[in-house]
Amino acid sequence: MPVIVKVLGFSLGLTLVFTLIANLLPQVEGEAPVEKIIDPSAFTEESFIALGEELFQGKGTCTLCHNNMGRAPDILALNMVETSTERMADSRYQGSAKDVEAYLRESMLQPSIYVVQGFGKKGSNDTESPMPTVDKAPIQLSELEINAVIAFMQAKDGNLVTVALPTEEATPTTSQSEITIQINEPAMAKTAEAALVQFGCTVCHSVLETESPVGPDLRTVASRLSVEEIRQSIVDPNAVIAEGFPPIMPTDFAEKMKVKELDMIVQFLVDSGK
Ligand code: HEC
Ligand code: HEC
Structure with a gap:
């Protein structure tokens, strides 16, 4: 040097x-996040679908549940155009969708209108979906983002994309006229709260401001588990399965989290449960 x-x-x-x-x-x-700002009027069909895929894996947190672990239909493996057509023909179907695009939108905005058999909330006899409404916190996708995710679900098996590309007229508001998405790994979370959101804990657990019935309430976890047990529940969730809940918590947090993030989360749960 x-x-x-x-x-x-x-x-x-x-x-x-x-x-x-x-x-x-x-x-x-x-790693510092790289942010990409997109002008909606500059979308091509290809880049719109690519945005949908990034949202599906990232901000949308869809892959936390929609994967091959059996906690939700494996959307990446299923042909969603054929699947949607079958669902609408099911005698249990109560929704108002007449085409694939409408079915996919309805599934995201009103998950409980039709619950795929065997995937309902425990004890609800498949009348209530455990899936969060994607335009509400904590997921909060915008209309444009929801359209991009639908385009991705249609296109990934080579099916026709029926969602119209966004135009400037269709998205005149400033809040939607620019979209920022993170491309690479997000930066290390600075606080426990940020880490809980970033790793999708809020999607499945009642914690911070959000309510979710998928997993046990984390606001009171410190009254049930010791510090060591809380840590183990996060890095090795299947070592002990909380009674009355399905074993669907992701098992790869130990690889994804930095030690400091894990420490912050554990400390936060211990302190807030006192
Ligand atoms: C907390 C877990 C969870 C998350 C997060 C989640 N889903 Fe779901 N989703 C489910 C479950 C469980 C079902 C099956 C029950 C039902 O029909 O609602 C489902 C059903 C669906 C269906 C209908 C599937 C079918 O086979 O008919 C679609 C489409 C869907 N989800 C899309 C999404 C998208 C897109 C995202 C991300 C923006 C997402 N989901 C996030 C749990 C989740
Ligand atoms: C896809 C849904 C899902 C996500 C995402 C998720 N969990 Fe869980 N979690 C569950 C379920 C379901 C259980 C209960 C079954 C079990 O013990 O594995 C659980 C159990 C736990 C427990 C034990 C609770 C008890 O009372 O025994 C802790 C602690 C916990 N999760 C923390 C977290 C943290 C922290 C995150 C984010 C880093 C997280 N979870 C992400 C679904 C999820």
């Missing part, structure tokens, strides 16, 4: 040093 500085001359050397420091810093703090 000092040799390079000499060779390149002082000011160029300094620039190099600053560049190096700038490149090193994010790794210490956790």
